[in-house]
C-alpha cells in the first residue's frame with residue numbers, strides 16, 4: 001500500500017505552502033561533464049513533496065549536502081526550481097507574475113548566519129524600519145523587538161550587529177522577517193551557529209511565534225534531536241529526496257527508514273529510548289552518494305545494511321509504516337512493502 005502523499009491535503013485550509021514534485025538541478029561545469037558523460041547536473045533536489053501548515057513546525061532533517069538549503073531557497077523563490085511547483089494556498093507561484101511581491105512578503109526566510117544577514121554598518125533600528133517601510137507595515141521597530149523578546153526595545157534600537165550576542169542578532173533577523181507580516185518562516189539551520197546554551201531560547205521563541213502568529217514554520221536542521229524537541233512534523237532528507245515523514249514522535253521515536261535510524265544512532269541523544277537506534281555496524285557507515293550520478297533505485301542502497309536486489313533498480317515509493325499511535329508515518333523504503341520482503345526471503 002502506498003501512503004498518501006502529504007500534498008494530497010492541499011485542499012484543506014490549514015495548508016499554507018506546498019512543494020509538489022519540487023526539483024532543482026544545478027548545471028555542472030564543462031570539464032566535469034566529460035567525466036560524467038550524460039549526467040550534466042547536480043541533482044540537489046529531486047521530486048520533493050511536502051506541505052507546511054498554519055500553526056505547525058515542520059522539521060527537515062538531513063546531513064550536510066542533502067539539499068535542505070536548496071529546498072528552502074527554492075521555496076523562498078531566491079532560486080527557481082528546475083521542475084515541479086511551489087504553491088501558496090494552492091496557487092502556483094510565478095516569479096514573473098503580479099503576485100510575486102505578495103508572495104515574498106508572505107514567505108520569509110531566516111538564515112543560518114545572522115551576522116552575514118545583517119549589515120554591519122547599520123543599526124537595529126535601521127534594519128527594522130527599512131523592512132517595515134518596504135512592506136508598507138504600520139508596526140514599529142520597537143514592537144518587532146518586543147515580539148522577539150528583545151526588551152526593553154530602547155536598549156537595542158541603536159545597537160550595531162557587532163554589539164549584540166549571536167542569539168540577539170538572530171532575534172533581530174527574525175524580527176526583520178516578521179516586519180513583512182509573513183504566514184511562513186523558512187528557517188535554515190537558525191541555531192546551528194549559536195552557542196549551545198542559547199539555542200533553546202531561540203527555538204522557544206520560534207515556537208512561541210508559531211502559536212501567537214499562527215505561523216507555518218519550516219525548521220531545517222542536521223540535528224535530529226532538536227527536531228524531536230521542537231517539531232510537530234519531521235521530514236528526513238537524503239541525497240536530494242525526502243525518505244521519511246510523519247509526526248515528530250513517530251519519526252524520532254519509531255524511525256522506520258534505515259537512513260533515519262543511522263542519523264539517530266550517530267547523533268547521541270540522552271533521552272533516547274535504549275535499543276531504538278539501529279544496529280549500524282554492518283554497512284551503516286560510508287559517504288553520501290554523488291549527486292551528479294546518484295545511485296539507481298534507492299539512493300541509500302550503497303550504505304544500507306538491509307539492501308535487497310530490488311533496492312538497486314527501483315526507487316521505493318512512500319509506504320505506510322504501522323502506526324504506534326503517534327500519527328501518520330511513511331518511509332520510502334522497500335522494507336515496508338511486504339511483497340518485496342517476502343520475495344527477497346524466498
Ligand SMILES: Nc1ncnc2c1ncn2[C@@H]1O[C@H](COP(=O)(O)OP(=O)(O)O)[C@@H](O)[C@H]1O
Pocket residue numbers: 026042043044062063064065066067068069070071291
Ligand atoms: N549554486 C549551486 N551550484 C551548484 N551546486 C550547488 C549549488 N548550491 C548547492 N549545490 C549543491 O547541491 C547539493 C545540496 O546542497 P545544499 O542544498 O546546500 O545542502 P544542505 O543544505 O543539506 O547542506 C550539494 O551537493 C551542493 O554542493
Ligand code: SF4
Pocket residue numbers: 257258259298299300301302304305306307308311316332333334335
Ligand atoms: S529501499 Fe532498500 S536500500 Fe533503500 S533504505 Fe530501504 S532497504 Fe535500504
Ligand SMILES: [Mg+2]
Pocket residue numbers: 068069070
Ligand atoms: Mg544547508
